Amino acid sequence: MYQPPPPSASDGAKPGNPIVVIAPHFCAPYPVDLTISKKLISIGEGNFGVFDINGNIIFKVKGKLLSIRDRRVLVDAAGVPLVSLQQKIVTCHRRWQVYRGDSSDSKDLLFSVKKCKLLQLKTSLHVFLASNTSENVCDFKIKGSFFERSCAIYAGDSNNIIAQMRKKHTVQSIVLDKDTYSITVYPNVDYAFIVALCVVLNEINMDRNDED
Numbered sequence: 670m671y672q673p674p675p676p677s678a679s680d681g682a683k684p685g686n687p688i689v690v691i692a693p694h695f696c697a698p699y700p701v702d703l704t705i706s707k708k709l710i711s712i713g714e715g716n717f718g719v720f721d722i723n724g725n726i727i728f729k730v731k732g733k734l735l736s737i738r739d740r741r742v743l744v745d746a747a748g749v750p751l752v753s754l755q756q757k758i759v760t761c762h763r764r765w766q767v768y769r770g771d772s773s774d775s776k777d778l779l780f781s782v783k784k785c786k787l788l789q790l791k792t793s794l795h796v797f798l799a800s801n802t803s804e805n806v807c808d809f810k811i812k813g814s815f816f817e818r819s820c821a822i823y824a825g826d827s828n829n830i831i832a833q834m835r836k837k838h839t840v841q842s843i844v845l846d847k848d849t850y851s852i853t854v855y856p857n858v859d860y861a862f863i864v865a866l867c868v869v870l871n872e873i874n875m876d877r878n879d880e881d
Contacts, residue, residue, distance in 0.1 A: 690862035701854040719864050728864050743865055752865050765869045782869045792820055818850040831855050832863045
């Protein structure tokens with residue numbers, strides 16, 4: 670089982686330098702624990718929910734089942750679109766682009782996520798902010814084993830962990846046929862951004878038989 674390196678005292682964003690990608694009000698000065706629950710077999714919307722430690726839903730993912738390309742929209746508890754996630758069709762490595770709100774306009778691009786290698790046994794993804802047009806060095810990276818739901822998200826090409834994913838075994842998840850895992854987002858890190866990364870991570874790993 671993949672074990673990310675133990676976090677150091679400097680892990681997470683510095684108090685005066687929060688990591689904001691979607692919106693600053695999604696940054697908290699303390700660790701944020703979230704639970705992601707996804708129905709294993711579902712053909713409708715509302716099969717992907719994100720809950721806080723009190724069991725309140727704070728995000729949902731809506732799918733565009735009949736769209737030409739794979740597309741998902743992350744909305745808040747009130748149904749307001751935060752970001753739209755769209756797979757880029759023509760690409761050697763599987764790549765997703767994330768836009769502000771319900772947009773798919775290039776001017777609203779926030780970041781892109783792509784597989785580091787075409788074929789990989791372990792999860793290894795690079796994240797590039799829209800401003801990083803050269804993409805010589807990633808702004809964030811995701812490493813671990815999505816199959817075991819054990820992944821870490823790092824700032825840049827470093828060992829500085831900003832969030833961690835762990836499998837969550839519950840009787841309810843087994844009975845209700847749900848895939849449930851927990852996310853710990855480190856202080857001063859945009860947790861909506863981390864959730865969006867988890868959605869992309871899930872989509873990229875949905876079908877390993879895809880050619881891209």
